[in-house]
Amino acid sequence: MTAAGTLRAALAAMLLLAVGAAGVIARAAAPALDAARSGPCVEDPLVMRRSHMDFLKHDRDDTVRRGIRGVKHSLAACVDCHASKSDGRVLGSDRHFCQGCHRYAAVKLDCFDCHASSARPAATAAAAPVSGAAR
């Protein structure tokens, strides 16, 4: 290889390393959240990421103000699916699904002052044999 060729190869290798490192940093910056116990989600996950707060609030108004039950976006159902496989909760650490992302996004919720942050026992039993969460 010529000197110029060697230099080019070295530069290319450095560039690859830099891109690789940037990838690692980008991934480390996003929260690593507990995987769902089952699926699919009630909406497309990308839609959920953007709009879950609107679904929940809308349904809360329907339920509390107008007494409508059996809504699609039940908070208890979110918790059943998104609770940690190890302790059954959506709160507790920065890996826990609701807390992890909200800590990252600096969002504070009062919902769990009243609503259970643990999966219901039936959902916990149903989730027992975990086979590759739907990712």
Ligand code: HEC
């Ligand atoms: C039947 C199980 C199930 C239910 C019920 C459910 N989800 Fe999901 N949700 C999933 C799955 C599976 C994914 C895809 C990501 C994963 O595997 O963790 C997902 C993805 C998401 C995401 C995107 C996460 C990300 O990293 O971008 C959000 C936010 C979310 N769900 C919130 C909710 C909320 C809020 C509710 C209740 C209104 C809910 N989910 C109900 C299974 C469920």
Ligand code: HEC
């Ligand atoms: C002061 C207590 C309290 C707080 C705080 C609270 N809720 Fe509720 N919520 C209730 C009660 C009571 C009901 C009606 C009874 C029921 O269905 O469990 C309800 C029902 C709901 C329902 C429909 C039933 C279900 O299980 O999905 C949703 C969705 C809901 N709330 C979401 C929220 C969200 C999101 C927050 C936070 C932004 C919140 N709630 C904060 C008391 C509360």
Ligand code: HEC
């Ligand atoms: C992938 C990230 C992510 C996950 C996971 C997530 N959230 Fe959120 N959530 C957000 C962001 C970001 C906001 C603030 C959006 C805004 O301010 O417009 C938010 C806001 C909310 C709000 C409205 C708060 C308010 O007072 O306005 C509720 C309610 C909520 N999330 C419920 C949940 C529940 C319940 C879970 C777990 C089942 C959950 N979220 C999981 C990112 C997430």
